[in-house]
Amino acid sequence: MGSGLAVFYVGTTLAYTLAAVAHLMLFYRRWDRLTxxxxxxxxxxxxxxxxxxxxxxxxxxxxxxxxxxxxxxxLLVGLYLVYDWRSRNLGAGVFLLPVxxxxxxxGAGLPRAVPASAPGxxxxxxxxxxxxxxxxxxxxxxxxxxAFVAGAMYLLLEWQLRRKAMGPLSYRLxxxxxLDLWGHRCxxxxxxxxxxxxxxxxxxxxxxWGHAGWAxxxxxxxxxxxxxxxxxxxxxxxxxxxxxxxxxxxxxLGFLSAAANYLVINRFASDWHRFDL
Amino acid sequence: xxxxALGMNHRTxxxxxxxxLAFSAPELPAALTRLAALDEVAxxxxxxxxxxxxxxxxxxxxxxxxxxxxATLAELRGLPAEAxxxxxxxxxxxxxVRHLFxxxxxxxxxxxxxxxxxxxxxxAYRQAAETGVVGKYMHHLMHQALAAAKRAHTETAISExxxxxxxxxxxxxxxxxxxxxGRTVLCIGAGEMAELTVRHLxxxxxxxxxVANRTLERAEKLAGAFGGRAIxxxxxxxxxxxxxxxxxxxxxxxxxxxxxxxxxxxxxxRGRPIFLFDIAxxxxxxxxxxxxxxxxxxxxxxxxxxxxxxxxxxxxxxxRAEAIVAEEVERFQAWLNTQAVVPTIRQLREKADRxxxxxxxxxxxxxxxxxxxxxxxxxxxTVAIVNKIxxxxxxxxxxxxxxxxxxxxxxxxxxxxxxxxxxPARADDPAVAAADRALRASWGRPEDCPxxxxxxxxxxxxxxxxxxxxxx
Numbered sequence: 001m002g003s004g005l006a007v008f009y010v011g012t013t014l015a016y017t018l019a020a021v022a023h024l025m026l027f028y029r030r031w032d033r034l035t036x037x038x039x040x041x042x043x044x045x046x047x048x049x050x051x052x053x054x055x056x057x058x059x060x061x062x063x064x065x066x067x068x069x070x071x072x073x074x075l076l077v078g079l080y081l082v083y084d085w086r087s088r089n090l091g092a093g094v095f096l097l098p099v100x101x102x103x104x105x106x107g108a109g110l111p112r113a114v115p116a117s118a119p120g121x122x123x124x125x126x127x128x129x130x131x132x133x134x135x136x137x138x139x140x141x142x143x144x145x146x147a148f149v150a151g152a153m154y155l156l157l158e159w160q161l162r163r164k165a166m167g168p169l170s171y172r173l174x175x176x177x178x179l180d181l182w183g184h185r186c187x188x189x190x191x192x193x194x195x196x197x198x199x200x201x202x203x204x205x206x207x208x209w210g211h212a213g214w215a216x217x218x219x220x221x222x223x224x225x226x227x228x229x230x231x232x233x234x235x236x237x238x239x240x241x242x243x244x245x246x247x248x249x250x251x252x253l254g255f256l257s258a259a260a261n262y263l264v265i266n267r268f269a270s271d272w273h274r275f276d277l
Numbered sequence: 278x279x280x281x282a283l284g285m286n287h288r289t290x291x292x293x294x295x296x297x298l299a300f301s302a303p304e305l306p307a308a309l310t311r312l313a314a315l316d317e318v319a320x321x322x323x324x325x326x327x328x329x330x331x332x333x334x335x336x337x338x339x340x341x342x343x344x345x346x347x348a349t350l351a352e353l354r355g356l357p358a359e360a361x362x363x364x365x366x367x368x369x370x371x372x373x374v375r376h377l378f379x380x381x382x383x384x385x386x387x388x389x390x391x392x393x394x395x396x397x398x399x400x401a402y403r404q405a406a407e408t409g410v411v412g413k414y415m416h417h418l419m420h421q422a423l424a425a426a427k428r429a430h431t432e433t434a435i436s437e438x439x440x441x442x443x444x445x446x447x448x449x450x451x452x453x454x455x456x457x458x459g460r461t462v463l464c465i466g467a468g469e470m471a472e473l474t475v476r477h478l479x480x481x482x483x484x485x486x487x488v489a490n491r492t493l494e495r496a497e498k499l500a501g502a503f504g505g506r507a508i509x510x511x512x513x514x515x516x517x518x519x520x521x522x523x524x525x526x527x528x529x530x531x532x533x534x535x536x537x538x539x540x541x542x543x544x545x546x547r548g549r550p551i552f553l554f555d556i557a558x559x560x561x562x563x564x565x566x567x568x569x570x571x572x573x574x575x576x577x578x579x580x581x582x583x584x585x586x587x588x589x590x591x592x593x594x595x596x597r598a599e600a601i602v603a604e605e606v607e608r609f610q611a612w613l614n615t616q617a618v619v620p621t622i623r624q625l626r627e628k629a630d631r632x633x634x635x636x637x638x639x640x641x642x643x644x645x646x647x648x649x650x651x652x653x654x655x656x657x658x659t660v661a662i663v664n665k666i667x668x669x670x671x672x673x674x675x676x677x678x679x680x681x682x683x684x685x686x687x688x689x690x691x692x693x694x695x696x697x698x699x700x701p702a703r704a705d706d707p708a709v710a711a712a713d714r715a716l717r718a719s720w721g722r723p724e725d726c727p728x729x730x731x732x733x734x735x736x737x738x739x740x741x742x743x744x745x746x747x748x749x
Contacts, residue, residue, distance in 0.1 A: 161453065177455040240547065241549060242550065
């Protein structure tokens, strides 16, 4: 990363730290305006960082993990800000912002050198297919974050309702039913996208890496595990009708698994599945 | 011109008196007209709710006006003035503004932070405006009061959390269900609190109401009131599976709903949750029901505790709401201060425009061969020059008024009037009269209310021609 980009990046991360802390304070205080403004400022910095990144690399920001992290978090916070603008409700951010912070820090905490030019993948596979695969997988992760936020909010609100300890935040969280529904939608969409990513990947993996052992790559095995978790969630939903606490826990597990795959497994344990082709 | 607030509320007057002094909406226009007809009164708004009757008025002599307003109020209600005066409070000027803002924000209400009063203030204002007893000052005051109240409600949580048992039950149910539309409510027993809770739920849009009672007659009566259906007590366990919210308030000993019954119902509902409010003492629902995953059980103590917590929270938020009110009062004062310079600014602009027009016509008269485009350019030039020259003094005068208070603003306005030889305002000009009224609606004594420009120039407004450049 260039120095200008680094400044933006660090600024964005710091701004999100503040925004996340402000959101967590919503448990106790109603500092809405402060929280909202902080988040907006952070997002504006974030937009700057993303724009600079795209200008510098001259390509769609999904080629390396840091790029993907910056892009995905930008998209998620953008969606959240639109939601808050429409409905004046910061409840979701209480869980979203800390996740954004983690994704940003972990996603680019150990930045890899961005290749000077943007080398496409090896000739046998068209760039568009690889990019499409990466993008679908990235959106699947986005859905996973959404499901996590809904699940975490569900567990918090359920706990408060059961403990009969409704705090200032409780009245702003959506209903349990709504959270259950949105969690389900996120998982269903994420599961579909993940399946698409796996199918599209397996179509060109053999040709790209040129050997048959690719299926045993740690990243791909872990993806299978994540896929299984989400399949489990959907099965629970289908069987029980109402997802409830159990489904919320599943969606949290699913997110942890997906995040670990992106941030840890892919970086340190994968032999073949490299972003920076 | 002074602002006064005169009235009584739940703290100063007993309910018997408040009832007698209350005005219903159809009675308001006549009452407003009577009050506005008093010599001392210029504008008036009458706010009447079950907890308060208040008059806001701009008047010339506060003490006298207050006495006559009180006497008129009493007379309108067929009471002797002495019957109400001991219960009245009176606020003047900024204190009256603050009082109105606090009332509108629900900070002066019996239930702290309630929002109904906001609508009532709006209605009172609308009534007064329609009756034609509201001028520029009162318009602005009322708009600011409504804005201040809205700010207090959106920026703090004073109105957010339910502070009555039935309302708390509705809000809790809303935390479980995305919407209450089309939900089925089962009411077991027909106590007063249960009825009130059902009423709230109906208002929130629930679909079907089932009522079960030991005496079917009473159940049918209550069910009839809400368009619901009465069922015998024995049918309750079977009905549970189609029910989303249960309100139980029988006088029965022992548990009417056991864990097994609810568990069976939940299974039949495929896990869809159920909210049970057990407001009976002794309790109707086995506490073990609350351990089931899809069942949320609140008894009367739980509900009371939620309400107590919320009241505490509201009190804490009220401190912040008071700060917002203080800010808004300050804003209002700043507006009021600028009103002292508004007529001067208007006169200044008018005079400059008269001069501009005259000079423009003269110059164009000497240049008969200009094209349309050229004429437009020259005209635009004159407009631009006048605007640019006047912009700074106008802004500065306004800023001075906002920051420096009325005395300074008036002095500055007078100086500007003198420097530019501005015409004193003519009282019969309606536009001038309106501005003048705003000017006089001040905190100051009415006698030291000079209209901008003490020096009278000639009566005819002959625009002074400035020497045009190159006009030699």
